[in-house]
């Protein structure tokens with residue numbers, strides 16, 4: 001039996017240039033040296049599925065392709081192989097998936113260490129026909145990166161996924177730029193290299209199946225990707241991008257902002273740290289590890305962020321007013337109490353007190 005076409009029991013294999021479904025009807029000159037040479041070479045070559053568009057569902061290529069699609073392992077291409085892209089790659093490769101990467105900078109060495117194939121040229125990466133394109137670029141560069149990807153070189157039904165910390169923006173971008181054949185999954189792993197360094201157990205993973213084809217191959221592929229995170233113990237939460245952004249502005253953006261404000265204060269560890277203070281120091285460490293570009297993206301590309309920043313400022317002002325209001329009352333009381341029983345003809349006695357109060361108030 002021909003090793004290239006094990007499911008077919010013809011005595012002669014087809015010429016490689018002939019379409020497979022013409023195979024049984026064509027005639028060969030088996031004595032032809034050319035044919036024999038080609039046959040021998042082909043017998044020892046690994047099977048590669050080509051021209052799938054021309055194959056019928058019952059053809060061998062289609063069946064192999066279907067089996068490949070059903071296997072649990074995915075071929076995932078990470079676009080943007082910086083801090084977060086590499087962090088994800090570690091776990092994805094550990095689970096046995098094939099990982100490819102492309103980035104603006106050359107990360108060949110770190111990719112090699114992680115068992116990832118690095119492609120400086122995005123055309124070469126797309127020609128590898130990954131199952132998934134995983135966008136890990138900075139929020140503010142995503143539009144440019146996505147628009148410059150040669151998506152015409154991908155398989156027609158590639159699954160596009162992003163991990164951006166804002167969700168409405170990439171969702172709209174995907175819908176706007178990607179042809180209808182591509183599936184879209186928007187996700188946000190709500191942890192990073194710092195908070196997830198000891199494992200991902202119980203860490204939240206948010207996702208929105210924006211456009212996943214109804215056939216089983218497509219939905220399986222999406223589930224297999226989600227399973228990477230479920231398998232690590234993440235808390236899987238399905239949520240619309242809009243809902244995510246509303247919650248994230250009130251939680252994540254505020255966390256990053258407070259962390260950065262405290263970072264600017266230059267907090268130092270002391271010999272008498274309380275538990276609460278330790279938490280603050282940890283917050284500063286966690287947030288300062290992320291790039292400023294990431295923080296700026298959280299502000300610029302989440303429409304709810306400005307409102308949260310204003311609320312934070314108002315809350316700070318309200319607290320200050322409360323403190324100083326109380327101080328005013330105490331000082332005013334002291335001022336009038338100390339004036340009581342004083343000789344009105346000797347104002348000098350009250351003057352130092354009044355001026356120090358005025359200084360305190362300003």
Ligand code: NAP
Pocket residue numbers: 079080081082083084085103104105106136137138139141144145163164165166188189190191192193290291293294297
């Ligand atoms: P980042 O500063 O947000 O993004 C860095 C990545 O963006 C690098 O791969 C970088 O490529 C690429 N990039 C930046 N400007 C570019 C440009 N003009 N053209 C092409 N590529 C450009 O830091 P990050 O922490 O790695 O985050 C990546 C994504 O993951 C972000 O969207 C972020 O919101 C999301 N995310 C991060 C975390 C986290 O904890 N860090 C958690 C969840 C989600 P080069 O390195 O090649 O220059």
